[in-house]
Each structure stands twice: as structure tokens, then as C-alpha cells.
Amino acid sequence: MTTDTTTSEGRAAGGWDWNWIDFAERFGLVIAWAALIAVFGAIAPNTFLTWPNFSTIFGSQAVLVVVTLGIIIPLTAGDFDVSIANVMTLSSMIAGVLNVQYQVPIGWAILAAIGAGVLVGFVNGFFITVFRIHSLIVTLGTGTFVHGVTLWISDSMTISGISMNLVKYVMIERLFGIPLAFYYAVAVCAAIYYVFEFTAVGRRILFVGRGREVARLSGIRVNRVRWGCLMASSFLGATAGVMYAGTTGAADPVSGLSYMLPAFAAAFLGATSVIPGRFNPLGAMLAVYFLVTGITGLTMLGISTFVHELFYGGALVIAVTLSQLVSGRQERF
């Protein structure tokens, strides 16, 4: 059980008193990110410390941000959705197959792709809430099933030649030098932040995640909330798939699956920041860019790939551990 007691107590007791522990906990990841940028910037100022490099980081990893944001919705309600990467791959493939092989206009192809994603979320919710099966098992099964569908409709082939209109509005068009994909991710992040922090729905999701029985006794329709969260997650997975197709200009049946672990790593890392102890969209987005900045810096320095893995895994474990030590909380995740 997680509580926000440290934060609220600090404020209540101290008024304007500066609470270093609270500050370090909330913005530790931001500080670490800045430190990372400073280190890589000092080592490779001409390559790393350039706006084109940061615009590339922001633009190319927007897909991962959306997948991570999708994951944190059911996580907040206490459910895992491990089918999201499969939904993402299915969505990009549906958009590709319809647009390239059946000459369906890209707008309709996108709608079909997102509709298919939402359908998967509906099926997930159905089995999880109606038959009371653990979300991990159901989404593992549906994810595998969805992967089979993806291979079937694509004949296990890469589909290239997707409408340049999609590519244009995801990757080519830029604002302040950053591809539009980044701003879509920011918009999704802002929307989730608003729902989580300022609406009754957001509070209900949180209550359901913290204690299903208590939430039920409080009059919250727990199953409906969980079902909705799973559908929202799949919706964002499908949206990420469309963005993925726009980022690469093609759809392939397997590479999207590699997003699963980085997305979960970022979700858990993000939960140590901004609103510590809670899955939150700002923290998740920060975590994605913290991890990607580290990987990009290491890549530019020509550091071997195994160091990337050390960084990824090490950053996650160290961040979560430090957060526990600073706050002294128990059983946060």
C-alpha cells in the first residue's frame, strides 16, 4: 500500500519550509537527467550538445513515450497490460496492409487500426473482469494471439510504401525543429495528467489500484474502471502503432515487440519521480527521455552495446532503490 504521507506532511508541518528530501525525491530524475546531459555534453560537445541531436531524441522516441503512457493507465488501476506492444505492432500492420495492399485512404486505415486496438482492449477487459483472471495471464495470451494475427495479415513480411501523408504529419513536419510526433506524445501526457489529477475518473482509477475492495465498498464500479483502463491502454498502444508506421514509413511484424521491456522500465522508473510512489505521466515521460538520453550519449561515444544494457537495468534498479531509501517507505511497488 502506498501513501503520499511524506509529501503532505512536509508541506503541512513546514508551510514554506524547504523539504530537501521531498524535493530530491520529486525531481531527482530531472537532476540526474541534467547531470547526464552535462557529462555527455562535456565529453562530446560538438555531437551530443546540439539541437538536432535533442530534436532527434525527442522525435524518434515519441512512440516509446506513448506506449509507456499506455502502460501506466492499467498499472494505476492495478492491472498489467503486456499485450500493448503486440497491439502496437498489429495497429501499424493494419494501417500498412490496408493502405498499401488494399489502397484504403490512410485516414480510414488509421481508424481501422485504432479500432482493432480498442477491440483488443475490450477483449482483455472482458476476460479479466468477467472471468476474474489475472491481467498478466490474459494480456499475455491475447498479446500472443494478436501477434499471430499480425503475422497472418502481413504474411510475415515488411510492408513499405505507407502514405507519405502519415509520414509527413508524424516525422517530417516540425515545430521548433522537433518532429510533430513529440507533440502528440506531449498531448497524450497532458491529457492523462489532467484526467489523473483533476477529474473524478482519475481519482477512481487511483482508488481501484490502491484497494479494490475498499473502492468497491465506496461505491466505485471497480470492474468498469478496470475495463476502461485496459481499453484506454490498448487505444494508446494502437495510437503508438500508427505513429510507429509514420516514423518509419513502413510496418514490420516483429520489431515493435522490443518496446515492451523499455516501456515497463520507464513506467516504473517514472513512478519514482514527480509524484513519487505513483505511476504518473510526467514521471513516465521524463524516465523515457532520461533512459534514451543515456543510451544516445553512450552510442555517440561508441560505447559497446553491453554498456547500454548495464545502464538501462542499473538506472532502473538504482533509481527505485534510492527512492525507497530517501523516503523510507515500504512496499511501494
Add this chain to the structure above:
Amino acid sequence: MRLFGFMSALALVSGALTPAAAEDLDYFKKQLDPFRDKPGFTAPGEPFDAKACMQDKKILTIPITSTNPFNQNIHRGMEKAAAAVGFELVQWENQGQPTQWVQGMNHAINQKFDLIDLVGGTDPRVLVPQVEAAKAAGIPVVASHYSGLEQEVPNATHAVPIDYFKAGQLLVDWAVVETGGKLNALLMYTTGPLSTDSMMAGIDAELAKCPDCKVTKKNILVTDWATRTQPTVQAALLADPSINYVIVMYDSMSQFVVPAIEIVGARERAPIVTFNGTDFVIGFVQEGKVAMDIGENLDWVGYAIMDAEMRIVCGLEPVKDPKIPFYLFTKENAKDAGTPPQPSMGYGAAYVDGYLELWGVK
């Protein structure tokens, strides 16, 4: 009835040994012969002064993933070539995610590299906007070791091809000869890479020349190799006891095929023939688990890619055939690759001096 059966069997045996059948097999044997000797160096183009024209030039290479030995061995060859000529070669380390390739492409454009090399499977078809941006910046995008000689690579400005069609033909040639023209093969392949299409065309073309041969094809994606290959091979061998050869398109898949054959007890009945010359599979050849592996020297491949790409950067006529040879590793010569086998060993070293002289650095 017994007499009839005996006569039929006799007819079958004598039929298999008729001069006509032997002549038919001669064709397949002749296809294999040129690849049994250590490969010699053939210059892929005219000599040129590489040191002069590559001065201050830099090439970024984006492998399909930095984590497989295949790509790393090619890269080592490329590094040696770049060091000999004296220009900057940078590898964009990645773990096979297309968005990491996107970052690499953007990095090359931002840092004004002179050429981008998509090596060993990095798919230019999933980098449409980035290739367009590179073209707009005047940077050639080369897909190397990805397509066959007869294939066009969509969305790349140039290619450094491999004769995958021939490799596919050689797989069938070997199996036909070994089965006396009565091949019933299980073909394990992987869709996705362009090279598969080229190899499959070569396999089909050669099978068409063998009227008594047949094949059962099974497609397993790379990501499913570890989990799906073994049960698929086991089931196929059990379902059809007359399968007498297993053709494995890419040899790294063999590590999952070998245990399947061992479990079914079919090592004698269905030997493996495969392609790539990966060192651990040559080890399998030494142990008798694989009958033949068509090898390509990855160090040589690295030099050949650099040769082709330097010509592009220097504004010379692009190479259509980089002349990267194959060599058949069998039980007889597999020990030349070392014990345990080492990457790029067993092919001879004629190519190193050949390229250095071609570039005017020796």
C-alpha cells in the same frame, strides 16, 4: 507376389544407377566444384587512390543490431580496411530497434557524414523519411550485405549485394548429389530479409532441374527461432519419414535444428546443409552434426563493403558485384577454420593484399 516385389525393388535400384541418372547428377556436382577450392581474390573494379580521395571523409555504419557476432565480424573487417586507408568509420551501436536506426540516420545527417551504410539487414524500407532526408542532404545510403545480385533494394541509393541466388542453388546442388537425385528435403527458412527472396528463387530454380526431388517448406521468423524451430523440425521429420535432407537457409538456425534431429534419431537419415559459415556451425560440421556449411568470409565481406563504398564516396563507378566468394566447409576441410573454429579462418588471406594493392596503400 514376393517375386513381383523383389523385381520391383531390383528395377528401382537399377534405375537409380542408370547412366542417365549419373549424367543428371553430373550437372549438380559441377555446380559445387568451383567452391571446393580456397577462394582467390578477384578485383571488383579498377584500382584507385583511396588514401587521396578518402582524406577527411567519414562513413557511418548502422548494423541491424550490434549484438550479433555476424555483424561484429563484418565490422571488424571494415575497421581494418578503414584504418589501412586512413578515414573515419563510426558504428552506430544499437539493439535492433528501428527507432534506434532512425536516430543513427539523423545523427549521420546532422554530423554531415559522407555516406551511410545500412549493413547486414538494416532495412531501408522502414527508414523512408530518413533516407529521403539523407538524399536531400546529398548523402548516399547504401544497403550492404542485404540483397542478391539480381535484386533492387527499395529506398536505398546503392547496394553492396551478395550472390544469394547462387547460395540457394548450392544448397540444393549439395543435397541432390548426396541423395543420388532422390531428394526429399525439409527447408527451414525465414521471411523478412530481401536475401531470403533471392535464396528462395535460387533453391526453386535448382529444384526445378531435379524431377524426382521434392521439398517441404517451413517458415520461422528470427524472433521465433529459439521457441518454434525445434518442435517444427521434429514434427516434420516424424510426419514424413522419407525426408532425407534438412536445408537450413541461415546457419545460426542450426543450433535449434540439430537437437530436433538428434531427438528424432534422424542424423543418418536427414543430414543438414546450410549457409553463412558462422564459426559455431563450422564446429557442428567438425562434429558431424552438419554435413556442409557454405561459408562466406565476414572479414572479406567487410573489406568488400568498404571497397564498394569508398568508390561511391570517391565518385567512381559503383560496384555491381563485389566478388565476395563462397567456400564449402565439409568434414574434410572444416578443421582449417581452427579448433574451435575462429571467425574468417580457413579461407586463405589472398583478399587482404589484393584490396590493399587495389587501393594503392601497399
